[in-house]
Amino acid sequence: MDRMILPEAEWQQRAGLDRLVRVLGDVRYVGGCVRDTLLGLPVSDVDLATPLAPEIVVEHLKDAGITAVPTGIAHGTITAVIESGPIEVTTLRRDVSTDGRHATVAFTDDWREDAARRDFTMNALYADPATRELTDYFGGMADLDARHVRFIGDPYQRIAEDHLRILRFFRFLARFGDSPDKAALDACTARAKDLMALSRERIRDELLKLLPATDAVRVTELMITRGILLPVLPEIAAVERLAHLAAREAEAGIAADPLRRLAALLPPDAAESVGARLKLSKLQRRRLCAAVVPAEGGPKPLAYRAGTETALDRLLLSNRPLAEAMFVATWLPPRFPLSGGAIVARGVRAGPEVARLLHAVEDRWVAEDFPDAAEVERIADHLVGQALRSSSSA
Template sequence: MGGMILPDADWRHREGLDRLVEVLGDARFVGGSVRDTLLGIPVSDLDVATPLSPQRVIELLKAAKIRVVPTGIDHGTVTAVLESGHVEVTTLRRDVSTDGRRATVAFTDDWREDAARRDFTINALYADPATGEIFDYFGGITDLEARHIRFIGDPLQRIAEDHLRILRFFRFLARFGDVADPAALEACTARARDLMALSRERIADELLKLLVTRDAVRVVGMMIERGIFVPVLPEITASDRFAHLAAREAEAELAPSAIRRLASLLPADAAIADGIAARLKLSNVQRRRLVAAVLPPEEAPRPLAYRVGVEAAVDRLLLSDRPIAEALAIRDWQPPRFPLSGGAIVARGIKAGPDVARLMKQIEGGWIAEGFPEEDRVAELADAAVAQALRSTSS
């Protein structure tokens, strides 16, 4: 489709951007920024492609006093640091060899060759910074209008080059697509076992992004049906709890959480969740949250939040059948601190030792049951508990 012009958008007026492309001379916007602008959604990452070599890019930017960091120079990418944020500048490339995990690239000055090594037609759109003219070598604009997610070239070959493209296909389908290209779907299904060759970090990164997309529930259901998870996450066997959670997040007007959504796909078993978190090499924070989220909420909202923390309590309540209002009621609640020290028990005549800890626990339980009353009431609870303990020891 020729003659299409990139619509104006906020990101095109970012400070320093005009100067950057002017200094490069031969450059085009590429990928997500072009795709998302055509879809009318905000652009986060900005990528510029150029036939200039990475060394030449660095020379030109340095001479123009634009800060440049050689972030991925072996793959032809450097990062220009502008007042308004980062812009990735990548030399046009073609694949020389691939092993399903990483590609060896050679630089080229042929825009079409660069487009041909990208994954999906909707990601291989380029725009001239000056005129806004769009260059579309593989029918990406037509696919974007139809919300059709399609590999460039032969899907089996594209998956063989980088196995992560299986998960990327489903993520883009869930984010932008209505129509899955049948050949792509068959190829992803046939090659699902290839995912085993990937690092677990790459799988986790792609999966967590997928889980928060607009159409994640339908697409995850499709992935389960086609056995996509079996090689790497065989524990994921049904998506009904995920659908239940997504509906409740929407009703509560809470932003979807990838870790909470992952919990909805797992059995209610902390040990299994911990094993999966380890397998996916999640961060310690993510791991703790996942393990806490899979368990059922066994008490009232505030006692639960006091015991496990507000975030875990909200996760558990949303994942359950309990009224949504319960999760919302504690979302901004700050659990109080128990206003009693072991010293206060000793001062009341109990000898330091295991009895003190036992009484503390008993008094804290009463305090929680009464809805976290003020210190005066805690003192009364302490007096009563200590008096009872002293009576039972003296009798």
């Protein structure tokens, strides 16, 4: 059989990576960096696997003057901080016990045993840093070529080990898959209620990774048809608005956004409750709730009042001309060039009347398409003059 070689890629030249590999000795690239390189995709995170015990990894790094952060030492993961950024180094593992949410692991020096505990065949590919020779224990290369997302071994067992693998299956299908593996799909469908045992944060993180994927519309529709989200997100029941949004994002050349796409899947009156259930941050929840409000007014006033991010969300989710969204995507709203002090300086006594007049000037400024500061001064003179005359004649 011909040797399989990992193609050369820019990430392999990251500053400090060669030295890290030399310091540790027995290591291989693993997981996403191997998979994505084989697919010709950019690589952001580089992971290394090694049979060295975590304490030995730490010792080698410290001896070499490389910062070692014990980010997940109980599970064998040490983060090595090199010149070009962090690299995760994980000791080979096997599962001792699992309960669908957490795993107890033991360390091993058996590469195949480590590969066997991974989720999908395309994620269990290793590459030797020196020769770039690939090791594939479970047919991951063939699955990658066929864009076939397949569990390693029995899919029911893999889901029982970690229920999140149900959502990971669909996320990988949306990003890499052409057609679902039938055994995997049937297992995910049968075990969908297992998602109820997961923390909402884990569900949120997977969902927000899935939604911007290239094939998110088709895969989300498949999830709805199969009842995957029904136990945890019954509000997501139709994909038409997501399809509408995805088409408009693509036509406008605007990057897919996970929160905007989540808004497209929700009834407007469900945004607040779903945001709370998924433990979104306060900022994310505000944006989600704002996105489902209909777009009203011209694109400039909308962007000025609601913010460009929210304006873009509303316009893309609407049926309004796409040119409005494309304009807002690059428009920088001006800063209102007047302060309360300018109203007081015109003879208005400090108090609520100052705020009222300031808002009135701002409203006129917005209505007149944001004229320059000189025109704002004239607007202020006119409105303040009217108010002073009115109060003096009262």
